[in-house]
Amino acid sequence: MSSEDRDKREPMGDVGDAVLECQHLGIEFGGLRAVNDLNLVVGRTQIAGLIGPNGAGKTTVFNLLTKVYQPTHGTILLDGQDTARMSAAKVSKAGIARTFQNIRLFSTLTVEENVRVGLHNQVECGMWSSILRLPRFWASEREYHRRALELLDVFGMADNADDVAGSLPYGAQRRLEIARALATNPKLLLLDEPAAGMNPSETAGLMEAIAHIRDTFGVAVLLIEHDMELVMGICEKITVLNFGEVIGSGTPADIQGNPQVIEAYLGKQDAREGGE
Amino acid sequence: MGMLGNLRKTTRSHILTYAIVVVAYVVLQCLVSTHSISYFLGGLLVPVCVYVCLSISLNLVVGVSGELSLGHAGFMSVGAFSGLAASICLRGVVGPDPLRLAIAIVVAGVMAAIAGIVIGLPVMRLRGDYLAIVTLAFGEIIKNLLNNLYLGVDANGLHFSMESSRALGLQRGIVIIDGPQGASGVDKLSTLLAGFLLILFTLTVVLNLVNSRTGRAIMAVRDNRIAAESVGINVTKYRLIAFVVSATLAGMAGALYAMNYSTVVPKKFDFNTSILILVFVVLGGIGNIRGGIVSAALLTLLPEMLRSIGDYYMLIYAVVLIVVMIATNNARVRSAFDALRDRLRRRPGDGPTLSAGAANGGGTHEQ
Numbered sequence: 001m002s003s004e005d006r007d008k009r010e011p012m013g014d015v016g017d018a019v020l021e022c023q024h025l026g027i028e029f030g031g032l033r034a035v036n037d038l039n040l041v042v043g044r045t046q047i048a049g050l051i052g053p054n055g056a057g058k059t060t061v062f063n064l065l066t067k068v069y070q071p072t073h074g075t076i077l078l079d080g081q082d083t084a085r086m087s088a089a090k091v092s093k094a095g096i097a098r099t100f101q102n103i104r105l106f107s108t109l110t111v112e113e114n115v116r117v118g119l120h121n122q123v124e125c126g127m128w129s130s131i132l133r134l135p136r137f138w139a140s141e142r143e144y145h146r147r148a149l150e151l152l153d154v155f156g157m158a159d160n161a162d163d164v165a166g167s168l169p170y171g172a173q174r175r176l177e178i179a180r181a182l183a184t185n186p187k188l189l190l191l192d193e194p195a196a197g198m199n200p201s202e203t204a205g206l207m208e209a210i211a212h213i214r215d216t217f218g219v220a221v222l223l224i225e226h227d228m229e230l231v232m233g234i235c236e237k238i239t240v241l242n243f244g245e246v247i248g249s250g251t252p253a254d255i256q257g258n259p260q261v262i263e264a265y266l267g268k269q270d271a272r273e274g275g276e
Numbered sequence: 277m278g279m280l281g282n283l284r285k286t287t288r289s290h291i292l293t294y295a296i297v298v299v300a301y302v303v304l305q306c307l308v309s310t311h312s313i314s315y316f317l318g319g320l321l322v323p324v325c326v327y328v329c330l331s332i333s334l335n336l337v338v339g340v341s342g343e344l345s346l347g348h349a350g351f352m353s354v355g356a357f358s359g360l361a362a363s364i365c366l367r368g369v370v371g372p373d374p375l376r377l378a379i380a381i382v383v384a385g386v387m388a389a390i391a392g393i394v395i396g397l398p399v400m401r402l403r404g405d406y407l408a409i410v411t412l413a414f415g416e417i418i419k420n421l422l423n424n425l426y427l428g429v430d431a432n433g434l435h436f437s438m439e440s441s442r443a444l445g446l447q448r449g450i451v452i453i454d455g456p457q458g459a460s461g462v463d464k465l466s467t468l469l470a471g472f473l474l475i476l477f478t479l480t481v482v483l484n485l486v487n488s489r490t491g492r493a494i495m496a497v498r499d500n501r502i503a504a505e506s507v508g509i510n511v512t513k514y515r516l517i518a519f520v521v522s523a524t525l526a527g528m529a530g531a532l533y534a535m536n537y538s539t540v541v542p543k544k545f546d547f548n549t550s551i552l553i554l555v556f557v558v559l560g561g562i563g564n565i566r567g568g569i570v571s572a573a574l575l576t577l578l579p580e581m582l583r584s585i586g587d588y589y590m591l592i593y594a595v596v597l598i599v600v601m602i603a604t605n606n607a608r609v610r611s612a613f614d615a616l617r618d619r620l621r622r623r624p625g626d627g628p629t630l631s632a633g634a635a636n637g638g639g640t641h642e643q
Contacts, residue, residue: 066506092508104503106496117496120489121508127517130488131481137488144489184507 018077019044019187019220020065020096025074026244027064034060035244038074042188042237047214047221049235051228051255053264057244058224059101062190066098067091079187093121095187099177099194101224107166111157114165114176115148118183123147148183154216155179155209170197175209182217189213191223195230203227207234232256240264290483293566297328297479300573301472308468316580322536324576325471326529329478331556331572332565333525336482338554339563340491341518342498344408347395347415348553351523352530353422353545354391359384359531360462360540361452365429367463377465381474381531388527391418392520400515415550422542427453458541459534466536474532475569478525482565485521494518559600 020042027035035057042048050058063069065076067088076084083091106114125140152158155175160168165176174194181189194210195203207230214221225231231238232252240248240255242264248255255261304321307313330348337345362383363376370376395414402410426437430449437443441451453459485491493514496504505511534540556575560567578596582589603609 068502068505087510088502088505089508089510092506098506100503100506104500104506106499106503108499109492109495113492113495116489117492117504117509118507120493123489125489127485127488127490130490131484133484140489180507 017044018042019046019079020222021075021077022065023075023077025061025064025071025076027060027069028072033244035064035241038241038244038246040239040246042220042222044187045214045218045220047210047223047234047236049231049238050222050224050241051226051231051238052241052247056241058241059192060244061241062098062192062224065091065190066096092184092186095185096190097181097184097186097188098190099174099181099192101192101196103170103173103177105165105173105176105180107164109165110161111152111163111165111168111176112145112148112161114180115151115183116144118180119144119147120184122183122185151179151183154213171202174198178209178213182213182219186219188220188222191221191225193224193226195225195227203230206230210234286487289566293479293483293569294476296566297472297475297569301468305468316583317577320577320580321468322466322471322532324573325468325475326533326536327553327556327572327576328475328569329471329529329532330526330553331560331568332475332478332482333522333529334553334557335560335563335565335568336485336518336522336525338557339565339568340482340486340498341494341515343515343519344404344554345411345519345522346408346547346550346554347411347413347418348522348526349545349547349549350395350415350418351388351391351526352533352549353418353542355381355384355388355527355530356534356540356545357422357425357427357453357459357542358387358527360459360534361427361429361434363463363465363535364450364452364461365434373463373465374467374470376463377470377532377535380465380535381528384531385524385528388530389520389524391527392523393516396516396519396523400512400519412547412550415545415547419542419546422453422545423456425453426451426455456542458539458543460539462535462538462540464535464538466532471532474528478529479565479569481521481525490514490517555597559597559604561604 018041020040022038022040025035025038025040026033038061040050040061050061052058060069064071065083067083067086067090071084074084075082078091078094078096081094083094083096086094106117109117123140123143125137128134129136129140149158149161152161155178157172157175157179160172165173168176174197178189178191178194191210195206198206210221210223211234213219223231223235235252238248238250238252238255239246240258240261247264248258248261250258304313308318308321330352334345334348337343337348359380363380366376366379370379395411399407399410399414424438426439426441426444428435428441428444428446428449428451430446432447432449435444435446435449441454444451450461486495493504493509494517496507496509497511497514501511530545552575553572556572557568559575560569560571575597579589579593582592585592
């Protein structure tokens with residue numbers, strides 16, 4: 001991303017206007033409502049969390065936002081633009097990027113090529129220019145290389161640029177996925193369990209990295225995570241899902257004191273007592 | 277720094293591929309000029325070029341795009357018949373034979389591209405086994421359409437019919453395509469030089485496409501469709517590009533093939549031919565364009581070289597094919613080959629670092 005792009009962004013922490021607004025969002029699989037009547041607002045350059053027990057529908061929300069699934073109800077507004085009817089590729093162009101719970105890299109391509117694919121809509125070069133190797137092609141390749149290495153440098157991966165992505169260790173694959181997502185120059189970055197499989201010191205590094213990404217790229221972050229230390233540590237706002245419905249929303253302090261949320265995670269107080 | 281190293285590595289690989297083609301052409305051309313080549317082998321030179329082109333072009337779909345296409349011979353036949361029709365229509369209009377051949381090949385490419393788009397649009401809605409079956413069906417449909425196509429030319433222009441050559445109503449014209457009898461009286465315009473140039477063209481188009489924004493998008497879709505969509509790649513568009521470019525190049529090779537014979541019948545471009553081209557690609561290593569070139573050349577020449585053995589030649593051909601397939605898919609045999617290659621690459625005096633670099637260069641999708 002160039003510095004001019006960054007300057008166009010609002011200053012960080014300006015939660016006043018929303019970058020993402022979902023209203024009554026829902027999807028039915030057969031008769032099952034996997035996500036029901038979801039209202040979700042993410043502020044510009046806000047770090048927000050989406051938590052809930054296993055099977056609550058968190059990843060389904062990401063799949064609805066990025067149009068892996070077609071929502072059956074509701075609206076999605078990205079920066080005022082309705083993305084609910086767009087194709088997955090158009091949603092990326094509109095400004096939503098994501099990572100995946102089970103890592104999805106282009107595993108036979110190199111690290112740099114993965115980021116170059118992320119830059120696909122940022123640096124244009126037509127098929128004919130490529131086949132005929134016109135000056136346009138060489139200029140675009142230089143631009144691809146420069147921007148890809150710039151991004152890889154942020155993640156300390158510039159030295160691995162020529163490694164095959166599938167051969168990287170797990171933690172590096174997760175970082176490459178984030179770098180590839182950022183290459184699309186998003187307004188909103190969705191991270192699906194970024195700390196999964198990481199040890200406490202790696203998780204601490206990740207928390208710093210996420211804050212750094214928000215500040216450097218001026219992007220809003222919505223993350224799904226089971227690591228409560230991470231969620232409570234960096235999220236400015238948390239939404240809790242259970243059985244596809246929002247059961248609580250607010251600051252980390254609000255969530256920690258919300259009896260409905262405690263019940264969803266730990267079970268009903270009197271029921272537990274009764275069992276003893 | 278890393279990028280320069282990477283660029284040099286792929287460039288070096290490309291230069292080797294081009295060099296193999298050029299050296300093979302120079303050697304063959306010398307043999308032809310000095311008449312030290314057998315009659316049978318001489319007749320195979322253009323078909324070898326044709327199958328090399330077909331192998332390179334099918335690799336774009338099977339290796340780079342990762343889709344199994346079983347209808348490649350269909351596009352070859354579209355190019356073959358439209359190319360020879362163009363060459364017959366241009367008789368006496370365009371003087372020099374090489375120019376007439378070049379125009380015919382371009383016409384063949386355009387017609388095959390149209391066929392590629394018409395077939396590709398519905399086929400690209402499918403994936404995997406379903407796509408393979410439907411391409412197979414389309415290949416057969418093309419063959420059967422050509423089996424019933426009658427095309428003639430007279431002073432009034434081109435005449436089509438799907439019934440018989442008499443239904444064309446020609447006035448002292450020529451029947452170009454006569455249904456199942458195909459085309460006869462084709463001008464033999466194809467030469468080894470033309471074949472060599474077409475290989476260079478096909479190779480350049482495919483390698484330049486693969487190593488570009490478009491090629492990376494095609495490979496990204498192959499590696500992970502959902503991730504490719506998530507970074508804004510129009511999946512259908514890039515699968516279609518690979519399919520249509522491949523069809524176009526197959527059509528051009530088809531025209532070269534047709535103009536190597538005086539008679540061409542639609543039956544030649546059947547399912548067996550599609551499978552034959554697929555065997556070249558698989559045997560050379562899916563996605564490995566250089567391997568596909570070598571296997572196409574060897575497998576085209578092998579049956580003729582074995583002909584002296586007599587009736588058993590097809591049996592030996594089949595056994596060789598099976599042995600090579602097993603050997604290249606067996607981990608132990610492969611590691612033995614890798615060790616051998618490392619030993620060959622390590623020049624005396626060089627440390628072990630060079631062999632480590634060589635081992636890294638052996639990726640599955642190296643061109």
